[in-house]
Amino acid sequence: MSVRSSRPVRGAVAVLTTVLTTAAVGLTGATAAQAAVNTSPNHLVVYxxxxxxxxxxxxxxxxxxxxxxxxxxxxxxSPDIFTVQQVSNQTQLNTLTKRLSDELPGTYAGQIAIANPGSMGYTSTCGKMKNQQTNAVIYRSDRFTYEAATRWRSDAPANYDAGTGGCQNLEPTRSSQDRVHNIGIRLHDNVANQDVSVASIHWPTNTWHGPKCADENIKEADEAMGRLGGDLKIVAGDANAEPDDAGWWNDGKSYGYRDPIAEKCGSRNCSSAYDTLNSRRIDFLLVKSGNGFSNVATVTESMTGGAYSDHRAVTAYVNY
Structure with a gap:
């Protein structure tokens, strides 16, 4: 009987093997679909x-x-470009790019505004507020070749305590303020064979009356992009200003920048669903010389399973 039953068993094993192999291929395909690099020459994945x-x-x-x-x-x-603000220093940036390279498809590198920022005056290593803060641009080094960088400091009123006087660089006050040191870099996209310039910005907070100089800060950001050149220009970061402050958003629009989130929500003043810090929309991804967007989103806590920073991320696929 064992001999007679051997054929059905072998047949069943063969069928089961085929099913498992097919399932494994399908699972591998599904995993790959959720963990792939962008190979399109038509757009960039930006966070x-x-x-x-x-x-x-x-x-x-x-x-x-x-x-x-x-x-x-x-x-x-996975992201092609990831602009970050209030990164601690070069060591923390290196840790982040290594982790992204280890855990995501692609290989990541970064450029930082100041490698070793001055003290913010905080004493707790593990406290909510970092003692060192500056800004950086992270990019896929397996897609882009780094070409050039420019750095500049954000403006606040001359009398930043009173909020009066002309706009000028916010130099060290009672703390280093190296978190308002911006960086822009030009990358050559080896897939699209085009140059893209990317800036990571952080403008002064309301403590220093920074929103009063938001119009000057978008002007200086655009000038930095002009210095770098490129077929596509991206300015992203923490403006610490809402779209209506000092008319900066309208100024940016006049310079040729588009706001994917605003285009998605239908207005420069979006609903609370698009707020990025408490009840304000102060974090932006702005694009100049682009040809539209897709997959635009504000990354909410419900999407990530809980808070991951005080600020929500913003993302878009940016077309060349």
Whole structure:
């Protein structure tokens, strides 16, 4: 009987093997679809986030930022460009680019505004507020070749305590203010064979009456993009200003910048669903010389399973 039953068993095994192999191929395909690099020459996958609460891994709650990285791992395409604000220093940037390279498809590198920022006056290593803060642009080094950089400091009123006087660089006050040191870089896209310039900006907070100089700060950001050139220009970061402050958003529009979030919500003043810090929309991804967007989103806590920073990220596929 065992001999007679051997054929059906072998047949069943063959069928089961085929099913399992097919399932494995399907699973591999599904996994790949959720973890792929962007190979299109037509668009870039861009993210921006102020990572002020991304703490060292030695801190008990240093895992909080895992939520955004887990979210990125589940997206169809990993970021081509990721602008970050309030990164601590070169060491933390290196840690972040290594982690992205280890956990996401693609290889990542970054350029920082100031490698070793001055003290913000905070004393707790694991506190909510980082003692060192500056800005950086992260990019896929397996797609882009780094070409050039420009750096500049954001403006606040001359008398930043009173909020009076002309706009001028916010130099060290009672703290370093190196978090308002911006960086722009030009990259050559080896897939699209085009140059793209990207800036990571952080403008002064309301403590220093920064919103009063938002119009000057968008002007200086555009001038920095002009210095770098490029077929596509992206200015992203924490403006610490809402679209109506000092007319800066309208100025940016007049310079040729488009706001993917505003175009998605239908107005420069979006609903609370698009707020990026408390009840304000102050984090932006602005694009000049682009040909439209897709997959535009404000990355909310419900999308990541909880808070990952005080600020929400913004993202878009940006067309050349």
């Amino acid at each position: 921006n986030n102020n990572i002020e609460n991304w703490l060292p891994s030695s801190c008990a709650d240093g895992h909080i930022w895992d939520r955004l990285i887990t979210y990125l791992k589940g997206r169809p395409l």
